Amino acid sequence: MHNNDDISIARARRALLERIWPAVHAERIALDVEVSVLPGEPIPPRDAIAGTFEPYRVGTPWGRAWGTTWFRVRAEVPPEWAGRRVEAILDLGFDHPRPGFQCEGLVYRPDGTEVKSVNPQNHWVRVDGDAVDLYVEAASNPVILVGRQFHATWQGDLGTASDRPLYTTRAMDLAVFEPEVHALALDVDVLLGLQGELPEGPRRARVLQALDDGLDLLDPRDIVGSAPAVRERLRPVLESPAEASAHRIAAVGHAHIDSAWLWPVRETERKVARTVSSMLALIEETDSYVFGMSSAQQYDWIRRTRPDLWRRVVDAVRAGRLLPLGGMWVESDTVMPSGESLVRQFLYGQRFFEREFGIRSRGVWLPDSFGYSPALPQLLRRAGFEWFFTQKISWNQTNDFPHHAFVWEGIDGTGVLTHFPPMDTYEAELSGAELGRAARKFRENRIAPASIAPTGHGDGGGGTTREMVGRQQRTADLEGSARVEWRHPDEFFAELATLEDRLPRWSGELYLELHRGTLTTQHAMKQGNRRLEHLLAEAEMWAASANLVRGADYPYGKLDAIWEAVLLNQFHDILPGTSIAWVHREAREQYAELAERAEALIARSLGELVGTGDMNLTARASGAVDPARPVTEPARPREDEDGWLLENDLVRVRVDRRGLITSAVDLGTGRDAVLPGRAANLLQVHDDRPNQWDAWDVDRFYRNSRTDVIDVTAISTGPGVITVDRPLSAVSRVRQTISLDGRVVRLEQETHWNEDERFLKLSFPLDVRAEQSVAETQFGVVSRPTHTNTSWEDAQFETSMHRFVLVEEPGFGVAVVNESSHGYDITRVRSDHGWGVDLRLSLLRAPIFPDPGTDRGFHRHEFGLVIGADITGALRAATALGHPDRPLRGARTVEPIVRLEGEGLAISTVKAAADRSGDIIVRLHEHTGARARGRLILNFPAGAARTVTLLEEPLDPGRSDLAVELGPFEVQTWRITPAPAV
Template sequence: MHDNQDLTIGRITRVLAERLRPAVYSDPHPLQIAAHVVDGEPIPVAQGLEADYAPVAVGDRWGRAWDTTWLRLTGEVPASFAGRRVEIVADLGFDINMPGFQAEGLVYTADGAAVRSLNPRAQWIPVSPEARGGEKIEYFVEAASNPVLLDYHPFLPTEQGDVLTSSDEQLYRVRRVDVCVFEEEVFELVHDIEVLHQLAAELPEDSARRAKILRALDAALDRVDLRDIPATAADGRAELQGVLSSPAEPSAHRISAVGHAHIDSAWLWPLRETVRKVARTSSSMATLLDEDDDFVHAMSSAQQYAWVKQERPEVFARIKKAVESGRFVPIGGMWVEPDAVLPSGESFIRQISQGQRFFREEFGVECKGAWLPDSFGYSGALPQILVGAGFDWFLTQKISWNQVNRFPHHSFLWEGNDGSRIFTHFPPMDTYNAQLSGEEVARAARQFKEKSVARHSLAPTGWGDGGGGATREMLARAKRMADLEGSPQVVFESPNDFFDKAMAELPDPGVWRGELYLELHRGTFTTQHLTKQGNRTSERLLAEAELWAAAAAVRAGREYPYDELDSLWQEVLLLQFHDILPGTSIAWVHREAEERYERVATALRRIISESLTALDASAGADGLDAAPVDAELAVNAAPVAQRGVPAGAVAVAEPAAPSSARAEVGVFVLESESVRVEVDGSGHVRSLVDRATGREAIAQGRVGNALQLHQDFPNMWDAWDVDAHYFAMREDLDGPAEVTVDGDAIAVKREFGNSSITQRLSLSDDGRVLVVDCDIDWQEEEKFLKLAFPVEVFTDEVAAETQFGYHRRANHTNTSWEAARFETHAQRWFLVQEPGFGVAFLNESSHGFDVGRESNGREVVQNARFSLLRAPKFPDPRADRGRHRMRFGVLVGATPESATEAGWALQAPLRAATGSEVPALASSLDPAVIVSAVKLADDRSGDVVVRVYESSGSRVSTSIELAGLPVGTVVDADLIERPGEATETTQTPEGTVRVPVTLRPFEVKTFRVQR
């Protein structure tokens, strides 16, 4: 033994890697291997067990991209293994550095019972904790040869991301399948040494504790005979008991480890593969729960539980049993972990209502907090939604990925747009896939911002994305760090227990106001436009279908399609997952998403049509005008009800405001009573005048409707990122264009690069909005297309619609926080406004935009730009290539109120509908108070649910009118429809019931109307 610490560290490192870890398994005996390759999509377990198998040898290649190969492993436990713990070690060609991103398997017994997953970080199958010797071995492995798409260099284009384009190459090679003795004492020695070694690396070099640990490690290795490690492992362990038993300091940071496996519901694999990833991981975690009484595992996303219930009922039964014991913990309370900026407010509510209902019905529990560790930024509307749905806490980790600014808190109150606050925690370990290494736990303690007043943080622990979740190695580390001098204390417990402690020790936490903007992944506001357009269309049609179905149930006695609407909502909620809606998945996922959106739209249009037919027939039976309702025209009417027009009525468009399109000398003109637009021979808007004020919106010497093309090659993540350097390379598409008058519109045709665009510029029906319809054949690569309108408005901020309201962002770069927001997002509109005049920019299906402050030295111009299309090459090498139809609008003389109304109208323009008039179900007497949903209650009581919100940012007292509805009692409800106190109502002489409502700025309220 010696005192040279560097020599000791070098000795430990080599002995661990080359001698001790390999000695955990001894006396390997090869098993026989046979394989059955599935032709096409995965097959049921029973079919896999009964398939025809052919022999396979170690060294053979197997598995084309996305194939399923069933392996049969057979043999016998050697007699010499009697009394020992016996396991199979199976290496199918794994890379231990890529868990979750390559081949995986689920192991079954011969009777079809799932055992555990087989993956790079868990290459073992339990055979017997104490073998007799001579037992027959037969296991089956459903092995998925998923291709490695996220390699060490994660942004290389690949065709492997779709089964339609993937190669026929066999991707993996069987390395070993052996039955072995598991040497438990060696395993324990490995982790004694590893934990102490990692702890020593984090301690000051001159500390006494570090010196004592290294001296003990040196002594331990002196006692281990490297020629007979199993026989001498206990002697080595004995030398370490003193340093392992020294307790932690009373002030030591305390880490609540939560077993977790963050499984993206789709990403570098299709949805069908996620079903199997969840089943594999869940079976492993159920096995680990059986083997270790201290372990606690938490899993989010009701959709993932539902998949397992449907596709792997034997695994779901194990989950359900573990949930009952309180050690398999449903978390998050949502259908999936959605993108947290792009979905509508109503979608966020349905994520929670659908998720909590599943957990309540299947397990008898409701989740206490929201769990979104990996979404790409978080809307300032979320705190109100979470609190209003009954959540106590919120967890994320993603903001630690900020490129520039370090977030100032780890445990804090997050205040939303309306003033609602929710206790929030960011794990200071900066990961949601913790391994509980010494470096990680030290980092958590070191970085914890609230360390002067608190000592608790949380660590989601386990390999994600099919990597298998927590491992017995992680549990072994945690046991040693539960009370260890020099180390934070680590204990496995549920997230709820952690948050109870964290909230108790921080009675007066710091506050963060408004959105949690992620300074990364800004391209996700734009990438994969067709997926985003499908989501927008689906959200609109779902609102309409519920409204008309509720009206038909109340007025015509038609059965409300609860099951079908639930199913359609669940489909759309799934597609809002944070790697689908943002556009960051493989080609297969987005191809499927577009197909699914088409099916959803077809089903919703049918529900709307059938509801309108029932309403029409009912009106006819009452002696009213029974002319048939044109469902396709009426389909766009419902959202108008959410702008203050009576909900539940077939809206009939008012006559369009007269407008004209004509050619004059050197210019084309669009004109109405409200605006005058001049378009030059290049298709650019050179003038946009608000006739009420005479104010010119287009900046002097500049033009609007200007297409601009940027080079788009981000530093790392193609589909995710837009980096600030893209501004430096811009091509203005101001070359020749074909401009003509086309009826009441001006048509502009332009070609550029390999692409072309046809625009149709017209005025909206009310004559207020310049509407720009774009038909784009987009064939560029690594380009970013923008549509610019430089306007003369002096302001220091931009208002942008978010869920249930809007927020304001600084429009300058005084600080690094403001400079980092160079690309942002909106729901349907963003607005630049000075006192007395504003210009709103409306979108139908896109979210990204930027507004740059530009100056000629005297005047500041707001260069407002829509983000149209990107062309990244990873993970989908042809993302966005093809044809797109997009609609934009520009409203002069705008306010947040008029922008909100115009944004609704652009997304769902009002069209005339013939047929019977149907009395309104619900309407608002104040245009700032919007009816956002009308439906029947989820509990199938028949109650009508009406949701409203204040959209202008003001305090409002008004009434909601309920007409033609046999109203019993009206009660306040929370956002997921749990009833509260009754609300007083009044009645007009005509029999209309009025519900008084007082709202703070941006407040959302839900009422249940009992019939």
């Protein structure tokens, strides 16, 4: 680069920043401002507008943390401004340029209808007529994130947040908008971005010369008057067309709005209204701009609370300008929810879009979730989706993912067309750097011509700005740039599908090499979600049984309400534990209340079945969910000089004086599951100070410090159990009870956890030469190597499971099952037989942001060490842990209405069809990875049966029998119509 080039660039940048942009609104007068401060939570806008307002002086501090302040702004438009575009400029005191992470506001007319939002990148409001009279609902949300840097703060909940004013208004003015100056600013902006991506050569030289020549014509004393001449000089370089081979960008307006994160759910509802109102205003002012928004839940918030805005949403959807994306209730985590939960994300999301808009999403849109389950491709296709979109894998710490357009194959072999945008962002601004990066980095350039750019400010909302729209207009056909056009993602993927046979394929999970701590952080989120998933399975099955057997009403509405709340809490910053304290406090309270409601539904259905309608009943609910399990007598502890023995006909377990398991022998084979010289059930504590994202990340170096917890406060025995009390530190302690149930060594643990930046693990050194660990995932298992031959395996030092992880060699296996954990690690360990493995569960963390009190307090865990296990045995033990028996009062036996015969087959769901037709839905799957055959057995007369999609729509015309044939890990859904009553 020549020195003259540097001078030209510096000149243009300074002129743009200091001369041109300020002149867009150079002519201003102050607005008259009044204020009304709400003492508590937000109230309906019309109520606030009807309230009492007091005089306010701009520059006065306002807004305690999480407060709401209403401003009324008024003025007469000066007569000399007649015929010009006039805008209100409302700067609430924005602390930094990123929208959604500080104060923000929504502007209303006096009748309470929404106009648009104001934020740091979009704080203007168009004024029509001779006067302005507007109301601003301003939210003083505290700044918790700046850039990507957090700071530990107690501002994340009402009870600990500050009462002092957080913001100071900077400007509330009425101004003339100068369209030619604004257009010039965008001309210069685009050309500066373009030259930064061009190689040295004629095109770059001519762009820089045009900037120099144009700025020679800019009169600093009359920016408005000289702007047209400058634009005319820049016109030739802006009109030079793109080359035929230029990369194409399918831009879609976007405003990724986290359903909760650094703000509570109640604030997200307002963020959605702010963003949508602004995007509708932008749609109304443009011809081709389209805005895509996911999450049926967010649309439903508008529908329920904002009828005027909702009517505009419906009109924009019908016009094809507002695009419902994703077909899910929320943008959920996809690693930790059960398979049935993912099905319900699709079912509830698509039902909403079809009911309200008459459309269905054709693809799943998950730009920001923290890794993607290998079960997902099959579920997407069986729910009718054609494509999958994400961006998050570009955040990998170690390995660059090798594809941007590919076919992703799941554990059953199903493939789904998938795209990662090479821009590496879901918040594109269509800058020159972003467009250049997309064209250079797109790994499928040899095959495919285009990529997607989700365009707009996100996370906290905000969306697309008129400046981004202006950049698109200038780069639609510009020499040296990618060609950008607004497009529906469906159109992009339809074009990509024509190349599917030539695209690369990726098999297995999309593991995110980052945010590994989300599998453990905020244990109560994982426990609450898992418990509700189990309770809902029971509630639906017993409700269906009571409906068929006793004619009881099926509680559709009550079950839907519980499911919708559970699905919301599976959002990818709630279930993973990465939100502020307020969010997790509310979720914990909600989980408890939802569990009570689910238990009440179960009791009601069981009462109907046994004829005691108001009886507080319990019953065995697992018959339709897992294979039957044997019941054995509890082993009685026997003491000797080394400790205690627990023994039954299957297993002999030794517990030493430290309360550690030094031996667990399978009496049938004589194999000891525990590595010689090592001890299982060993708690280990690590320092845990990740480099950047505390609640999200566990960085590899945490392993460099470790404390083995072997001190004992007390050991005692009781009927069938050994109880061990230990100190974890000076401020934390744990109590474990150890028992033996069949092949399962059961561990029940109560932990008082009061650590800061520490990580609690539970170690099981196992004498098993396992080449792979086998972890439960949705409707199957995922196998991962136990070696670290490549950087890909080495990066997976913390991985996910559902209810069990199994290690197995030919003829012998050991599983660890759990009721609420999701993270584990596994390493190879030397042994007498070459090597074994150290399998460790992740139990608790203690990050300091965004919630400085994360996980502090009391926790319960349950685990099981299954001796002599295979996949079916591990599944059976895991199900027994999560679905405890509910013994009924009295002698009456309640049998499930559906059973399944066949090896390797399991039922996950029995429920009434969502369309309220009275049909019964039965979902089953093969769980071992083998082909399987079996048969459904019904305890009710069936009139018709057929297989259906996950959305409960027909796949075949009907079945003459109930024979089941499944491929490896195949999920199958049956719809059974009961025979008419005689």
